Amino acid sequence: MEKLKDRVLFKICSENSFSKNEIQGVLKNQVYQQPKDWKVFLEYLFLSLGVGFTTAGVVFFFAFNWDIIPDFVKLGTIQLLIISSITAAYFLKIKPNFKKILLTASCVLVGVLFAVFGQIYQTGANAYDFFLGWTIFISLWVIVVNFNPLWCIYLVLINTTLFLYTEQVANWEIATCFNWLTTCNFLALIALHFTPKINLSNWLFNILTTYVIGLSSIGVIGAIFENWHIACSISLIIYFSILFSSIWHAIKTQNKLIIALTGLSLICFISALILKITDFFDIGIFILLSFIAVIGTAITIQVIQKLDKQWNHGK
Amino acid sequence: MESNQLNNQIHLELEKNRESKHQSTLFSKVITIGGSLIASLFFIIFAALCFISGSNPALLTMGIIISITSLMISSKPQSLGVATVNVCLFCIAVICIGFGMKNLKINETYLSLIIIAINFISFLISKNHFIKYINVILGIGSLFSLIFFLFEDVIKVYEEQYIYSIISILSIAYYLTSMNQAWFYAKSKLSLNSYQSVIYGILTSLILTCYYTSFESVTNTNWITSSTVLLLISHFIWKQTENLLIKDRLLLLFLCLCCLGCTFIFPAIGIALLILIIGFKHKNTTIFSIGLTSLIVMISKFYYDLNFTLLVKSALLMSSGILFLITYYIFKNKYNENL
The missing domain is CATH 1.20.1440 (de novo design (two linked rop proteins))
Structure with missing residues (x-):
């Protein structure tokens, strides 16, 4: 029997009414884990705990006797x-x-x-x-x-x-440190993603992308608040390069997560820029930034939904 | 028992799902949580500065207006964009009301009641899962605060027992809610739509309380929580092994309780394990990951805090490891697939 996901059952129950026993039967037979899955899980659990604890015990034993x-x-x-x-x-x-x-x-x-x-x-x-x-x-x-x-x-x-x-x-100064970190990680991401023999999994790609966009955002925000010098200009160039390449790749591969991350990054960048320009002159600036964050989030979602419609329509 | 109508509906939905590509909802969670956090952060700074400058009534008024607006928006079905903005507004409203009420010198009992009432009304009216989730967390916190303020003289004497009782109650609530998913789905549309928010809200409250108490020193008063958690895990194992013979069930229960013996003095490990097995049962990767991470953290914390020499810790770890390996061996060879 094909496995049923909980969200599918949720959708069915929201459109119809069923009794508790009927739903319980479906949950037990089609949604929840079956006995053979439990057997595999418990085997892995006991084995991992056994190996982990024994190894840790050996390590502790060595630690105790380390000096002798x-x-x-x-x-x-x-x-x-x-x-x-x-x-x-x-x-x-x-x-x-x-x-x-x-x-x-x-x-x-x-x-x-x-x-x-x-x-x-x-x-x-x-x-x-x-x-x-x-x-x-x-x-x-x-x-x-x-x-x-x-x-x-x-x-x-x-x-x-x-x-x-x-x-x-x-x-080095903070801006230079972040420039080097961001560039190295960005190049690593490109190398891992575009090398055919390396089968980059989704979870690692998502983690790396989040990290690169996060680093570039922190770097450029740090550069905004520093005394301006050449490294700050390089931060800006790196940030916009990463931003545009992320958006280009996201549109090409229809990846909504990257667009969401770039949207959040832009909100942070614009907020930092406004804070720098206004130089913290009024507490009212924070409520303005708060509403900018709200509006920016709404715009990002609108953009994603529009792209989603285009992509689905294209299919 | 599954009816024909339900089976037909399931087949139709599965056919629809095969045709359409599954849309990841990760991006919507990222943008909702990220946007709300950024908006709330700036608003906290604004509210803190207002608080320092003494503008509490203005903050409170603005908080009430924004929360009413947010509730009116969330009472109707919303698109993702509107829902996200609504969550941001609700977070801002909560912060405003929190800071606004700070210096109004309201009795804490009435303050807790007001917060419970606000969250309860919001929970009933709102159709937004994230707002319901926040309502559950704030509601639970306010409820336990209310009990604390009502019986303050007694609870202050038995403060640790009270905290561990909270963990026990939250564990029971989480277990009962998880095990009765069918009841929530069948009871009403409100319970169906609220189920996920309630589960995650109770889980978050349980995890936060657990982590808070675990990073304090271990005391003798946590037998309340320990017994509760061991009972819940035993009940879970008993229910899951319905297809086995009584003697096999008892043997499995005995082995598991032996393995869990050490958790009697550190119940956080048992709670993490409970979350892990429930997350696995429901195929919920989020809850499973939370359980797994908590299990590793709590086990590490337990052994780190033990006031023994490295040699004794080494012996304890190795004997635990051997016990687990024996359990693995018995389990692998004795039980067939009909668990």
């Missing part, structure tokens, strides 16, 4: 775990996704290895060096494994490295 464990054993254990997970992923006959999970775990363990190495040898490296090394050393694995959660971890590492570089090494 010889350095050779510390480094050796982590290296053994990395080699074991890679070997298991290569030789075991398991589902491809499980292999990718094992390789993701080994990428995370590389970071753990570097951290332990730094602690033992007291290298004195700052956090930026640690994250840079971790990012570089797993780059090839990330490309080969081609697993969306691993791409997500890799992008987090790149962002952390970049952020720590700006803070600990370069000491």
Whole structure:
């Protein structure tokens, strides 16, 4: 029997009247999870909890005995775990996704290895060096494994490295920091989305898009309130480039979420611009901004609905 | 039992859905919530500055006018654009009334009653799900505040027990509402249209109260919540295993209660698990994700706060892990698909 979604049942019940027993029967047989789904879920739940708790227990045990464990054993254990997970992923006959999970775990363990190495040898490296090394050393694995959660971890590492570089090494102004962060993430998004072999999933695409538009908005709003210099002009150029390319892509792929995000971003940008121009001269400016936000939201929705009609009419 | 008429309607709708592309509603949630937040943020600043300058009556008047306007708009079916603007207006009205009432020196009991009445009327009149959702949250908060102010002398002595009782009541309310979805759908159009808002409103109140108490120190007074949550989970397991033999049901119940043993001193884990299994049952990915995230956070918080050495924590974690793995093994081998 085809699975029924709750919203479909809701629509049917809103147009007709049925008894509680009838609706209960439909919910139980066609909407809610069936016994075989429960079995799979509970198996995964108990297995994940079992593995997670046992692993955490082992980690805590190592943490307790950390001072008395010889350095050779510390480094050796982590290296053994990395080699074991890679070997298991290569030789075991398991589902491809499980292999990718094992390789993701080994990428995370590389970071753990570097951290332990730094602690033992007291290298004195700052956090930026640690994250840079971790990012570089797993780059090839990330490309080969081609697993969306691993791409997500890799992008987090790149962002952390970049952020720590700006803070600990370069000491750039805020506008320059945001320019670099926004540009790198935007280029990463383009590379991941348009490379055919990388099957970028919806959730990662949505997260990345939201992040890039958010970063560019924060960057340009920060630039508006700073003393104007060349980096602020670059922020503006980057912001409008991202905005126009987002809208172009959204119209091409009929993606309403991107249009909603760009609409919200524009509302924030215009509000910041008004605040800067008026220089906070009156508390009444805030009620004006509030109504601008309301009107801007309404306009964004009108635009989306108009586009939606065009797209559906086109089909 | 499903009637032929209902089955026919279902087939028709499924046919319609196959023909039309499913429209994602994520963008509408993003724009509604985002727009309301931005509008409310500026209005809070404006209201705060008015409050500081002593313009409370003006704020209150404006709040009442905007809320009446919002209710009049939301009493009729609206397009998405109008609904979003309406939600923004309602948020602004709530902020205005909140700041406006602050210094009017109204007795707290009457203030709570006024807020309950406003939210109740708004809940009945409004056809907007998001406004109903806000009504449920504010209504629950005001109701418990009213009880607190009515019995202030007693509750102040047993403050922690009162907070944990709130969590118990919210857990029971959430469980009963989730398990009686058919009743809500069948009872009336109002209950049908309000069901989602009520569920999410109770869930939000439960989660917020749970997180608030969990990040305080663990006390001995949460046996109320613990017992309630364990009873609810046991009832859920019992209901779900109707097709099994009695001895299998009892064994499964026993295993689950053993696994949940540690949650007796930290009921937030049990609550997170309850949310997770209900979200899974109803195939609601939002509630499932909330449950899963809360479960991970609460388990981490529990073990972080334990006042034991790392060695003892390690032993506890490993023994829990082994228990779960044994449960997995028994479950995988013993039970067939007729769960």
